[in-house]
Amino acid sequence: MNLKSIILAAGKGTRMKSKLPKVLHKVCGTEMVNHVINIAMKAGCTENVVILGHEAQMVKDNLKNNVKTAIQEKQLGTGHAVMMAKDHIKEDDKIVVLCGDTPLIKESTLQRLFDYHKENKCVATVLTTKVDNPTGYGRLIRDDNEDVLKIVEQKDATEEEAKVNEINSGIYCFNGKELKMSLSKISNNNNQGEYYLTDVIEILKNEGFKVGAYEGSTIEELMGVNSRVDLQRAENILKNRINQYHMENGVTIIDSNNTYIECDVKIGMDTIIYPGTIINGNTTIGEDCTIGANCRIENSSINNNVxxxxxxxxxxxxxxxxxxxxxxxxxxxxxxxxxVKIGDFVEVKNSTIGDNSKASHLAYIGDASVGKNVNIGCGVVFVNYDGKNKFKSIVEDNAFIGSNCNLVAPVTVKEKGYVATGSTITDDVPGGSLSIARAKQVNKEGWVDKKGIFKK
Structure with missing residues (x-):
């Protein structure tokens, strides 16, 4: 089975009240449309076609995984959107239609939909679920034998049809040949004046083809994100899924409600995560680590027992x-x-620090190469910027930089070089040498009285 996805992402999303297209708003660090693409790929789709419309170029620039695109110049309904992808639909394809604003659909749900479609030899299968309050959703209408008759949109439903609580998810699986045929027959003769993809179901049914409905998802999975309130709900749902996944794989999360981990993060077993922590991007954390409260880790690699x-x-x-x-x-x-020990209020930038070295507190290490077994004292500053250019400092193995020193780059402290406290180093320090670069102390006795500083 050659499985392809068509992902509808052309809408503006006016309720988001945003300059950013709706499908580019992020949930747990990933754009909604990219969530859907990732899920489709994991479910087995070998080709993904995204239908673009509003701010098409901006959306295209943010798409990942080498997807294909088609343009819907005017948003004339879901059926019209799928028509824009007709050149990508081959007769022997299986096509899954997804929505770019439903980032919570699960890979396992799509796989069960595909299995149902194949096992029941359907030419079209609708993913459905039942809800207590179906207001706003399209209704799946069945006959007395529980076979699918059609899908009716809320605004076009009769009073009796509106009472049905089995709803259309907006997700479908089609055989390519029958999908292309039925798309050529849909019309916009409805209250909205749009071409509904749902009409394809009734067309295929009337043509004598087998149409199925798989009631196999939760309403949570099908939640479309149409507003900032929806976005926050989706964020919480996906955050809890991610945290649960890590806990099930051996990570201790002290307070899941206050721990924020993005989708692509990997964490080893027996690591403990404390509240207020944010871990995002392509971050990997090893085993037996302790990530204390209020940490932020982004696009980084943390090894074991850190x-x-x-x-x-x-x-x-x-x-x-x-x-x-x-x-x-x-x-x-x-x-x-x-x-290594990187202590309190130490800042490191664009630098390498070798094994067993330490900067215990109040230091700035910028544009530096620091060797092994090096001590960097309190208040040390690697002076890397002259107001126009950045320069590099090198501190070789087993060197010692005393407290309150300045290393004015470019400068090298050779192996076993020692820098005395309070020194400003502008020249290289030879190996095994002690470098003292500070003015000689002068005490002027009686100076305070002579100045009359404390006279009343």
């Missing part, structure tokens, strides 16, 4: 058995080795 307290880590790598924080900031391109 302890992070109340710190921010962006686009960086942290090696095994390292501690970070509290209140540390690892800016992009920080590569921290194993058994």
């Amino acid at each position: 302890k992070i307290q109340s710190s921010t880590i962006i686009d960086s790598t942290v090696g095994n058995n390292t501690t970070v924080g509290p209140y540390a900031y690892l800016r992009p391109k920080s590569n921290i080795g194993e058994n």
Whole structure:
């Protein structure tokens, strides 16, 4: 079975009250339309066609996974949208039609829909569910034998049809040949003046083809995101799914309601996540880590047995058995080795720090290469910027940088070089040497009295 998806993403989404197209609003860090594409691919779709309309180029620029696109210049209904993809529909294809604003549909639900479609030899299958209050949804109308007759939109439903509580999800599976045939026969003779994809079901039924309805989803999965309120609801639902997945795979999350983990994050077993933590992007966290309260980790790789307290880590790598924080900031391109200590109020940027080194507190390490077993004292500043250009500092293995020192780049502290407290280093420090770069202390006795500073 050559399975393809057609994803409807042409609408403006006026209720979002946003300059951004509706389908580009993010849920747990990923655009809604990309959620749908990802789910379709996981469910087995080998080709995905996204129907674009409002702000087509902006949406296209944000699509991932090499999808194909088609343009719906005027939004004349769901049937019209699928017509725009007719060149991508082959007679022997199986086509699943999805909505770009339903990011909560599950891969497993789509796979069961495909299985039902195949096993029951249908040419079209509608995904449905039953709800207590079907207001606003299209109704699935069955005959006395429970076979599908048609789908009726809310505004076109009779009083009796409106009482039906089995609703249309807007998700369908079609055989390509019959879909193309029926699309050529739909009309816009309805209250909205639109071409409904739902009319395809009645057309196929009247042509004598087998049409099925698979009641196999939850209303939560089918929730369309049409407003900021819907967006927040979807965020909470998906956040809880993600957190549950990690907990089921051996991660301890102390307070799931206050822990925010995006879809692509990977976390090893026996890691503990404390409340207020935000982990996003393509982040990987190893086993036996402790991620303390109020941490933010983005697009970073955290190895095993790392302890992070109340710190921010962006686009960086942290090696095994390292501690970070509290209140540390690892800016992009920080590569921290194993058994390293990055202490409180230490900022690292575009730097490599070797194994067993430590910067325990109040330091700035920017554009630097720091070797192994290096001590960086309190108040050390790697002075990397002259107002126009950035320069690099090198501190080799087993060096010692005393407290309150400035390393004015470009400068190198050779292996086992020592820098005395309070020094400003502008020249290279030879290996095994002590460098002292500070003015000689001068005490002027009686100076305060001579100045009369404390006279009344």
